Each structure stands twice: as structure tokens, then as C-alpha cells.
Amino acid sequence: MTAVLVNGVFSDSVPAADRAIHYGDGVFETVAIRDGRPELWLQHVNRLRKGCERLGFTAPDPDLLIREAAQLSRNRDRAVLKIIVSRGSGGRGYRAPGEPSPSRILSLHPWPEWPEEYRLRGIRVRICNTRLGCNPQLAGIKHLNRLEQVLARSEWDDSAIAEGLMLDVEDWLVEGTMSNLFMVRNGGLLTPDLSRCGVAGIMRERVMEVARRRGIRCEVGRFAPSELAMAEELFLTNSIIGIWPVYRADTNDYAAPGEITLLLQSDIENTATGLST
């Protein structure tokens, strides 16, 4: 069973009038819990705040969120904390209430049982047929309108394939269904621009920081799927998986983990604790 706090109260349900249900009118965060503490907390809370701002309402008080997060996750070695913040109930149709009362839905989930090889020896990924629509106004936000990811993830059932890469409607590489994408080429990083669609991941940001410190350049741009063939290494990131090397993407094979991937992975893992508060 999953423990859920809805607006601070243990509950297994959400008010039927909540705008998350009706319109996906909110944002979410997926936070790694290790030794009872949320990792990269400030980054998550910061993104949550910015996401709410872009949707036009005020995020809950971070102190309230950390108290509720602690209430759910203390004494848990490893777990996943999901935080949903919606605009709350009310309004008339699409029209939001003048003074929204955002709702908080915090739930604690078991740590996913991914094979340790995914992290150590890499994964195989496919390219999804489902495309991401482009809308700069929503791009980057981890909002609750996630049908494209659901449809993309429904395309395969083969357990040998751990993730799917998604292209936008103009056929540019964007991200994985639940992760961000990096390519290594000539010793530097390439990662898709997220100003038209996609989710600006916390771990993507961390990787770019760590690379900067190492003097590894990182180019953010538009990349066609054909560029996968030119990459020396490939890896995926998110807050829960950290970095997963990719050993095969579609028909392209890679050394996994590659040299740069391994370096960044070890930097990320070694600094994880220091960044968790």
C-alpha cells in the first residue's frame, strides 16, 4: 500500500472537484528518498515553484512541503516520493478561481526494482512512434498533462527494452518517456533543447553542472535521430535512476558505460549525499 497525504491529511482519495482530475491543472515532482531524506530537495522545490508560477498560481510553502515529505519518508531507506500540486478545486469550467487554494498530494512509493545492470552495464532503448507536440508556453514544465508519455510507454511490452526515446512532431529528438537524453560526441555532451517541448529534468541540470566543473562542454540544441549513429556514448537521466548508460538505441550500439558516462555517473553518485539538504 502507498501512503498518501492529501493537503496534510492521510487519505486515499482526492476531492472529485480537483482540477488535477478535470484538466491536469498542476505540476508534479518525483523525489528520491535515501536514508529518510529527500535528495536534491531544493532543486525539486524550486522547479515546483517555477512550474506553478508559469501556470499562474502560487506553490505551497516549501516548509509545509518539507514537513509533509518528512512525515511520509522518515525511517525509509529508499523510496520514491511523488508530490503533486494542483490549482485545487473550483472555478467555472476552464476558468480558474480568482483565489485558488492549491492542493498537495504527496505519496510514497516503493523504490522501483530495476536490475542493477541498468546502471552498471546500460540499457536498450527504442524510438517511439508517439510524438511530442510543441508548445513553448508549456515546454520544460513537469505538468500533469502526460498523455503523450502514457501513449509512448504503451508502445512496447518487451522487458528487454527499458525506455523509449521520443521525437517531437517535427522529428527532432527530445527525451525519453521518463528521462532526459544525453549524447557524447568528440568528448563533449549534446542534449536536446527543451524550449518547445519536454521536461527540464533536475538530474539533467545536475549532469550539466557536474560536466561544467569537469571542463566537459555541453551543447544544448536540436538533434535529429540520425545523430544517434554519430554518438560515441549515450545516456539517460532522471532523479530516481540517476544516470543509465545506453548500450543500444534502435539499431545503434554503444560502449556502455562509456568513459564520459562513467565519470559523470561517479561524480553524481559521490556528490548525491552532499546535495540532499
Added chain:
Amino acid sequence: MTAVLVNGVFSDSVPAADRAIHYGDGVFETVAIRDGRPELWLQHVNRLRKGCERLGFTAPDPDLLIREAAQLSRNRDRAVLKIIVSRGSGGRGYRAPGEPSPSRILSLHPWPEWPEEYRLRGIRVRICNTRLGCNPQLAGIKHLNRLEQVLARSEWDDSAIAEGLMLDVEDWLVEGTMSNLFMVRNGGLLTPDLSRCGVAGIMRERVMEVARRRGIRCEVGRFAPSELAMAEELFLTNSIIGIWPVYRADTNDYAAPGEITLLLQSDIENTATGLST
């Protein structure tokens, strides 16, 4: 207070694990209730079924839906019935459960108190800055990912403006935030193509049917906002409002109701009852 049936049981809440909350993973219908009966019921149920199919799950049994609809709406002169069908709970992240148990959330709402002039003398509309992203895979479906409509509707607060028109990211006219758009030019109808974004409205379909019967031609295509200036009449449709003439769109003025608008409006209103079962 709103009466809500969640999976057949009166309730004011929805399971916290429901995929409508997490991903907007479902569809909805907004049905006019008159004299205790749902109007255009077959059309609504048909669209619901097609929407679920396109999202990859099976819609609830229509007999079950009509029983629940009747349970909520009998003895009500005029009300709005909202039906949400989601893929239900479960799955791992975006991945849907292999055998989903879709949920049904039926809620009855008061009939909106729109001024009678809207229908009789028309409304004023603006053009929204919020754009619709294009994704043919989701286009036309009345799904639960509605952030674009929420953001568009939040752009104005002036009660003199009843609706906003939305363009797609390539600046083509698509629809209103909660309605479909028709222009009248040279005595024929023009309405935006919805194969890349937008919601294929039940009332839009009805208007096209009624027009066909009257021998009024209807062209579905891509229209730029500049074409608003060339229209002789303009009107908006949805299942609740029926047809609203438009007397002003942005800086363009129209006779409202225009001749063709009035004709279609009267045809729709006269046949409404006959179609309600």
C-alpha cells in the same frame, strides 16, 4: 452542491491513484440535461468510446453509463452532466496496467447562468495568446489534458468577453476555449480542420449535419485569423450553449445573429428533443 457518482457510488472523492489525477489519462463529455434527459446521448457515448479506443482502453458499457446518468439527472429540468472516464488506477509510472479497470466519474452541475442575449444577440470574443500545440495522435479527442484551455481562459477577466478564440502554434485558427468555431462566407460555412489539434465537438458535428440537410455547403480547412475579417457571420458551438452568434471578434464586427446562423440555430433547437434519446 454537486452530486457525483464515482464508479457507481455517490462520493465526493476519487482514488488518489487514479490516472486522471496523475497524467490526465482519460476523456470526458459534457452533456446537456433537459427535462431529466441527456441530449445527443448517442453522439456523446459514441465519442467517449472512440476517445477511449484511441487512448488504448475500453470505454465503460453504455448501458451502465445511461443508468448512472439517469440516476443523477432524473427530475432535473436543466443541468449539465459531466462524464469523466479515465484508465483507472494502477500501472507503473506512465506504463498502463495490462488490464485496466477504467473509472467513471459522473457529476451533475447547475445549468450555467449565461445571459439569454448571448444566444439571441450574440457575444464578443477575443483572440487568445495561448496557443494549441499540434499532435495528430491526440487531435479531436476530448481528453483530460486541458492546460492550454485553462491558460487561455485565464487571459481575460472582462465579463463583456464571453469566449476566446485559440490559434495553434503555427497561427491557424482552431476553436474557442470551450467551443468550436464557424465562419459564414458567401453563404457557406467554414470551420477549422481538427486533424492536428482541437476537440471535435458534438454540436459542431450536428451543425454540419443540419447544414448539409439545408443544402448549405461546409468547408473544413485551415484558416488564418485574417480571414475573420472576410466572414459575413461568425458563430460558436458546443453541446451546452448550442449556437452562440458572435457580434465582435477582436476588431471585426458582424451582424448577429446573421441569417445563416439564425437558420441553423432554429434547426438545431427544433430538432434537439428528437435527438435526445
